[in-house]
Amino acid sequence: xxxxxxxxxxxxxxxxxxxxxxxxxxxxxxxxxxxxxxxxxxxxxxxxxxxxxxxxxxxxxxxxxxxxxxxxxxxxxxxxxxxxxxxxxxxxxxxxxxxxxxxxxxxxxxxxxxxxxxxxxxxxxxxxxxxxxxxxxxxxxxxxxxxxxxxxxxxxxxxxxxxxxxxxxxxxxxxxxxxxxxxxxxxxxxxxxxxxxxxxxxxxxxxxxxxxxxxxxxxxxxxxxxxxxxxxxxxxxxxxxxxxxxxxxxxxxxxxxxxxxxxxxxxxxxxxxxxxxxxxxxxxxxxxxxxxxxxxxxxxxxxxxxxxxxxxxxxxxxxxxxxxxxxxxxxxxxxxxxxxxxxxxxxxxxxxxxxxxxxxxxxxxxxxxxxxxxxxxxxxxxxxxxxxxxxxxxxxxxxxxxxxxxxxx
Amino acid sequence: xxxxxxxxxxxxxxxxxxxxxxxxxxxxxxxxxxxxxxxxxxxxxxxxxxxxxxxxxxxxxxxxxxxxxxxxxxxxxxxxxxxxxxxxxxxxxxxxxxxxxxxxxxxxxxxxxxxxxxxxxxxxxxxxxxxxxxxxxxxxxxxxxxxxxxxxxxxxxxxxxxxxxxxxxxxxxxxxxxxxxxxxxxxxxxxxxxxxxxxxxxxxxxxxxxxxxxxxxxxxxxxxxxxxxxxxxxxxxxxxxxxxxxxxxxxxxxxxxxxxxxxxxxxxxxxxxxxxxxxxxxxxxxxxxxxxxxxxxxxxxxxxxxxxxxxxxxxxxxxxxxxxxxxxxxxxxxxxxxxxxxxxxxxxxxxxxxxxxxxxxxxxxxxxxx
Numbered sequence: 001x002x003x004x005x006x007x008x009x010x011x012x013x014x015x016x017x018x019x020x021x022x023x024x025x026x027x028x029x030x031x032x033x034x035x036x037x038x039x040x041x042x043x044x045x046x047x048x049x050x051x052x053x054x055x056x057x058x059x060x061x062x063x064x065x066x067x068x069x070x071x072x073x074x075x076x077x078x079x080x081x082x083x084x085x086x087x088x089x090x091x092x093x094x095x096x097x098x099x100x101x102x103x104x105x106x107x108x109x110x111x112x113x114x115x116x117x118x119x120x121x122x123x124x125x126x127x128x129x130x131x132x133x134x135x136x137x138x139x140x141x142x143x144x145x146x147x148x149x150x151x152x153x154x155x156x157x158x159x160x161x162x163x164x165x166x167x168x169x170x171x172x173x174x175x176x177x178x179x180x181x182x183x184x185x186x187x188x189x190x191x192x193x194x195x196x197x198x199x200x201x202x203x204x205x206x207x208x209x210x211x212x213x214x215x216x217x218x219x220x221x222x223x224x225x226x227x228x229x230x231x232x233x234x235x236x237x238x239x240x241x242x243x244x245x246x247x248x249x250x251x252x253x254x255x256x257x258x259x260x261x262x263x264x265x266x267x268x269x270x271x272x273x274x275x276x277x278x279x280x281x282x283x284x285x286x287x288x289x290x291x292x293x294x295x296x297x298x299x300x301x302x303x304x305x306x307x308x309x310x311x312x313x314x315x316x317x318x319x320x321x322x323x324x325x326x327x328x329x330x331x332x333x334x335x336x337x338x339x340x341x342x343x344x345x346x347x348x349x350x351x352x353x354x355x356x357x358x359x360x361x362x363x364x365x366x367x368x369x370x371x372x373x374x375x376x377x378x379x380x381x382x383x384x385x386x387x388x389x390x391x392x393x394x395x396x397x398x399x400x401x402x403x404x405x406x407x408x409x
Numbered sequence: 410x411x412x413x414x415x416x417x418x419x420x421x422x423x424x425x426x427x428x429x430x431x432x433x434x435x436x437x438x439x440x441x442x443x444x445x446x447x448x449x450x451x452x453x454x455x456x457x458x459x460x461x462x463x464x465x466x467x468x469x470x471x472x473x474x475x476x477x478x479x480x481x482x483x484x485x486x487x488x489x490x491x492x493x494x495x496x497x498x499x500x501x502x503x504x505x506x507x508x509x510x511x512x513x514x515x516x517x518x519x520x521x522x523x524x525x526x527x528x529x530x531x532x533x534x535x536x537x538x539x540x541x542x543x544x545x546x547x548x549x550x551x552x553x554x555x556x557x558x559x560x561x562x563x564x565x566x567x568x569x570x571x572x573x574x575x576x577x578x579x580x581x582x583x584x585x586x587x588x589x590x591x592x593x594x595x596x597x598x599x600x601x602x603x604x605x606x607x608x609x610x611x612x613x614x615x616x617x618x619x620x621x622x623x624x625x626x627x628x629x630x631x632x633x634x635x636x637x638x639x640x641x642x643x644x645x646x647x648x649x650x651x652x653x654x655x656x657x658x659x660x661x662x663x664x665x666x667x668x669x670x671x672x673x674x675x676x677x678x679x680x681x682x683x684x685x686x687x688x689x690x691x692x693x694x695x696x697x698x699x700x701x702x703x704x705x706x707x708x709x710x711x712x713x714x715x716x717x718x719x720x721x722x723x724x725x726x727x728x729x730x731x732x733x734x735x736x737x738x739x740x741x742x743x744x745x746x747x748x749x750x751x752x753x754x755x756x757x758x759x760x761x762x763x764x765x766x767x768x769x770x771x772x773x774x775x776x777x778x779x
Binding site: 256259276277279280281283284285287288289291292294295296298311314315377379380381383384385387388389390391392393394 | 412413657661664665672673675676677678680681682684685686688689692693695696697699700718721722767770771773774777779
């Protein structure tokens, strides 16, 4: 995809026009973000009339910068609609029908429609292409049965990106189709799934004879995997590409604050020296991750992220776990106490109180970093095979009809 | 944060790579490392006459190319790839940096054109007999002697110290830390080539017992020396990154073609994941080096932070890559015939030279207040 040229100043002028029409400090989120979309400033690399200007994605930073100059209210894509914005929009843009592009993208960006992703199943984790949810054609619609799991936001979503098996008699990658699922359809049951912290960020989603109109298919029948790849690569890049934008921010910033607030009576000089070296190493790794993501972003010429995006996701996950492990060691005996408790609930969304309790919470939560959105092991395979050109493993499921492949349920 | 290489940078990299592929092939490198001097004079001459590399960072008025730290990093990275044997670190990096940052005009005018022309090998001695290289603790003591100076002390682990035409020694006198010029053939200078772990870079121990010298810097040079060492550490980190990248290439090439149990060993995740981890670490190492190089070019205080960061990270990343390269090659990697051991030795030696990773982190923590 070739982007057209546009100067930074031109972008800034357009942002000022937007702010004049609807100021974020005086307009509600849906209205303001809707206007931002109409001005082509939602995702500048998208085509015109679809929330973009057809210019290089690097210019998105200029939009953010100019908005920051004019407004106190700043909307964070990751808080508003992380899955819709990070994965839904690029998937719809790349593979969706004209109807979908016209009717879905604006509401994704404004946050009016929350999106979720229905890929993982109890029997299909890293091997998501082995999934078992069945879709059977019946007249003008598809009838879908099965269970999904680890579905963030399913309980408040309008739309789901659903990957299901439309043909079990061909090898696994060839028998899937990708659907846009209205989450209010009859036959859908969403149950909270409680995790290591006691909270339920995620859900289990059960589908019993759910009917999906045939024109809600994204991509062609049997080509669901191709569409799913777009979604997954954007997921990895959304996670790995997030990172921290400034020195001393994010997880590392909290670890440094904990270190500075340490009780000098608790640590011997020797213990302090050992911990200091560990923290300095983590500081260096955090800085280099930030720069590496920035370099990867600058190198990414166009379109959807490639396998190099996996470097950021892998490194971020492993680093984050190490930072929070170190956090517990800095806290010491106080880490024996878990003030937040393990009450089974939805995450409050109101933060986690003090830095001490954030650190303890994150010590638990960060274990998911190297599992969700591609395990570190799968990412190493991707880097090994697709970046370094190493050969794949011999496979037991290749060229075999999906129904004949052994699997866990 | 700017990392943008220009087309000229890319052309420089390609030109250096082509030159080194010819002049520093594995057999040429092995032949050079077996010589006492540690390099072929013919190659150094061509490096100067055809490539203008010894004078890369020397101002044009002294016959140099007038380029800076970013270009130095590119050249060092390429030299690290092939374990180039030559006095580049000592002469083109350390000595040029000392001369252009700290030395007086007379010393610059005398030495820089000679270096640029490839006629003079000049090194810098900052490390004491305990291996400590700290600007505030120079290895020798200087006392005035008529119009000149006499130096006493031991400077150890001096790159190319056994053969350099001129040695720039950091020493302390009543004015603080100064840079003293000692000629290679000076009386009461005992220089011994060390039997080094890494055969591809020669190091020497220098004993100075009233050795005559000239002071070529005015006032206290502690701050200047700190910048020089930061720049040298950045250049070493670039060299390490190039070496690590070459290790990864050797390891993956081998893993693609070596068959065991009826399949390429690279298809086993045990091997594949080692390679992937090396790749991630090398990407980080590049970020560290390029960041430090661009900060050095900006003459930014941030260079001091960036250099500690780069040397700490790249030292460990290179060693890890070199160690894994031996492991992935199995028995073949343990032989003298295979070059893996040369990278392994260079990795450890360069990690220790001018301050190891732990020391870099200690200084960084102090600077950041961690």
